[in-house]
Amino acid sequence: MANVYQVTIQLSPETLQALQSAGFSLLVFMPVQATAAGGQPVVFLQTQSLAMNITVEWSASYAAYVSMSQIAINGTILMTSEAPVSLGDVAQVGQEGILTVTGGGAAGAISILNTTSTPYTCGMAMTAGANVSPTAAFPLYGNSMDAIVPLARAFFVFESYPAAQSGQILDRTLAQGVLVDFTTGLQRSVAFDINSGWSFGGASWGQLIPANTSLKELLVHQAPIQVAQHVEQVNASLQS
Amino acid sequence: MANSTDTTYEVSIALSSDTVQALSTGGFSLGVLKAIATTMGGGQPVFWLVETQFATSMAIQWIAKYEAYVQVSQGVIVQTVSQPIDYGQMLHVEPNAYNLTSDGFSDGMAILNDTTTQYTCGLSGTAKSGPVAPIAAFPLYGKMIDVFAPIEQILLMFSTYPAQPGDVLARTYAQALLVDMTSAPTRTVSFDINSGWSWGGGPWARTVAPNTLLAPVLIQLAQL
Numbered sequence: 001m002a003n004v005y006q007v008t009i010q011l012s013p014e015t016l017q018a019l020q021s022a023g024f025s026l027l028v029f030m031p032v033q034a035t036a037a038g039g040q041p042v043v044f045l046q047t048q049s050l051a052m053n054i055t056v057e058w059s060a061s062y063a064a065y066v067s068m069s070q071i072a073i074n075g076t077i078l079m080t081s082e083a084p085v086s087l088g089d090v091a092q093v094g095q096e097g098i099l100t101v102t103g104g105g106a107a108g109a110i111s112i113l114n115t116t117s118t119p120y121t122c123g124m125a126m127t128a129g130a131n132v133s134p135t136a137a138f139p140l141y142g143n144s145m146d147a148i149v150p151l152a153r154a155f156f157v158f159e160s161y162p163a164a165q166s167g168q169i170l171d172r173t174l175a176q177g178v179l180v181d182f183t184t185g186l187q188r189s190v191a192f193d194i195n196s197g198w199s200f201g202g203a204s205w206g207q208l209i210p211a212n213t214s215l216k217e218l219l220v221h222q223a224p225i226q227v228a229q230h231v232e233q234v235n236a237s238l239q240s
Numbered sequence: 241m242a243n244s245t246d247t248t249y250e251v252s253i254a255l256s257s258d259t260v261q262a263l264s265t266g267g268f269s270l271g272v273l274k275a276i277a278t279t280m281g282g283g284q285p286v287f288w289l290v291e292t293q294f295a296t297s298m299a300i301q302w303i304a305k306y307e308a309y310v311q312v313s314q315g316v317i318v319q320t321v322s323q324p325i326d327y328g329q330m331l332h333v334e335p336n337a338y339n340l341t342s343d344g345f346s347d348g349m350a351i352l353n354d355t356t357t358q359y360t361c362g363l364s365g366t367a368k369s370g371p372v373a374p375i376a377a378f379p380l381y382g383k384m385i386d387v388f389a390p391i392e393q394i395l396l397m398f399s400t401y402p403a404q405p406g407d408v409l410a411r412t413y414a415q416a417l418l419v420d421m422t423s424a425p426t427r428t429v430s431f432d433i434n435s436g437w438s439w440g441g442g443p444w445a446r447t448v449a450p451n452t453l454l455a456p457v458l459i460q461l462a463q464l
Contacts, residue, residue, distance in 0.1 A: 035402065037267030113451045147413070
């Protein structure tokens, strides 16, 4: 049974009024780690349905996707095909972008293996409500593989950036946001004030992120896949 | 007894300028891994060399001189000892001392753990472009011997995988090329960003598909 994450956001009537009258949206992003370079985060969820208590809920059920969309700031990723996957699976990309899912991939990761010589954009998508939406977009070269590791974190920001939509790649934050960690709990409560920003009782699971923060640096981490076994990484500076 | 020689090995890689451009702007590196034979299971190959500068003609060169390395982590401190070693020699790991003797295995380079502490160990190889660097990482359990023999085969992989020398690489992330040097110490191959590897089709090289586990490709269990 996949974990269900839930964040409740409380707004005062004055903040709600200000957000609604200026056309603010709540944007939600999902940080990921991947072996690939050149990735960009993508708006996972965007809503203008604001209320004094907003509950955002999603489950840790993953899908692999490929797309013909270019990775560009302000561009939108439209998934060409997607398939449900579990951690440790490999989604093989065949002709026409058709995905075939098998096991045998790196543990703890979702691997996307391009068996063609056509380059694609790829990534991991997650389910929120009725929608499966991408979390980030990575280049997938011909005859190559990207491995993506979901992180138990989510990033929330209210922005009035015109027409920001789910699936869109944005460059930087235009307002203070909050990065929420779910390692020690799947349900979190936060509050937002139009002027003083986010608050969460000073809990260690929350981190304030200032405006003008690069979303790529915040949300997409390129890292190798750690091989979990007794063999240690060998230090490169090997001198007797 | 097997003899090491002072042979210099070289693999030349030819790239078009378009490929050099694509590799340079795309965040690629050339990861080089080396094969090894051993008596101890459970090991993993590591990135031996990582090249991040590209040119239309690149060369990977090394000499057939090896060191035995032994490493132990104590919290955040990683202590490593490295000792030149040849066939027939054995590095004894004792509490607070390391001794090299000549009563080893004639076809291998051995490391004997005389303690009850678990170590990581292996052979390091001498590439001309950089320091002596580990080839693979193996468990060295208490009171056990690991025996190794170098194999003159290298795996070349251009990819955007974040490669660091010494990091374990469990599987390929792009199409790689396994080059065997045992019949000739000099080989020439080509790589194109779109069409991949070419080498004239001889039996001394073969491609390795992405998502291939590398321990079976690069680590040969052998009775040394």
